[in-house]
């Protein structure tokens with residue numbers, strides 16, 4: 244891509260604009276759907292309870308699905324639903340050939356176990372890439388869906404021409420949602436980064452990060468990463484979200500890191516929008532796999 248038209252931070256780092264790249268990807272998916280003859284492709288969302296942030300996430304996913312030329316179906320269940328009621332609702336979507344992707348909005352209300360719910364979703368319809376079987380496929384490099392946040396970071400690396408082969412990457416956080424799949428994606432053959440996984444027990448995080456060409460900060464600890472962690476020219480991806488009195492804050496101290504980094508994501512407006520775009524892409528891919 245031509246990065247001459249790319250925005251830069253005051254310190255000169257490339258601003259990896261998740262909103263812009265999300266929009267490009269959504270337009271591209273819509274074109275692919277149209278080129279396929281506009282088949283009906285359906286993303287089903289399941290929300291249990293009335294958690295406000297979850298409602299906002301689900302609505303924005305539905306909006307983006309429509310922009311991508313996909314249909315969405317929403318199943319809203321009462322917060323007092325039993326484990327069986329939730330599982331029955333998901334099973335119906337699993338059995339429905341008109342549904343291509345299923346997203347169960349987590350966390351579920353207290354008292355409900357997400358594992359047996361997720362276990363019902365077959366890998367092809369698991370567009371969140373969160374089930375055991377999807378993770379197994381990712382590890383074994385078999386067709387399936389990788390979780391959307393780490394996939395979004397891979398898309399940003401491609402979009403901004405950031406070299407990965409032979410690079411040193413540090414991923415901070417080892418969740419199955421973000422950190423672990425990110426390690427697998429960065430270390431894949433063809434991507435070829437040498438990846439270090441850091442977590443809360445990592446000794447001397449500054450030293451571990453300071454040699455990295457790529458840093459993915461997914462700890463959920465506000466302001467964890469400062470200029471002292473970042474090698475000049477490194478690409479820094481901020482995944483962590485902390486809600487503070489000053490609004491949403493990432494794991495990266497943007498103001499100081501942008502003066503050192505070669506490329507950086509804003510928070511908000513970086514990895515979050517890419518997560519949604521990759522959900523749409525996984526849904527499109529699911530429909531192709533099911534066709």
Ligand code: NAP
Pocket residue numbers: 392415416417418419420421422441442443444445448461462463464467481482483484485514515516518
């Ligand atoms: P999680 O399951 O709580 O995992 C956090 C990980 O960070 C753990 O492995 C933890 O280490 C590690 N960690 C915590 N504090 C640390 C520190 N001070 N130094 C080094 N490592 C530390 O969280 P998650 O589900 O992966 O989410 C991580 C963050 O990303 C959250 O803020 C979440 O809201 C956000 N998120 C953002 C997006 C997006 O689209 N931008 C998507 C998903 C999640 P231990 O394993 O040792 O405890």
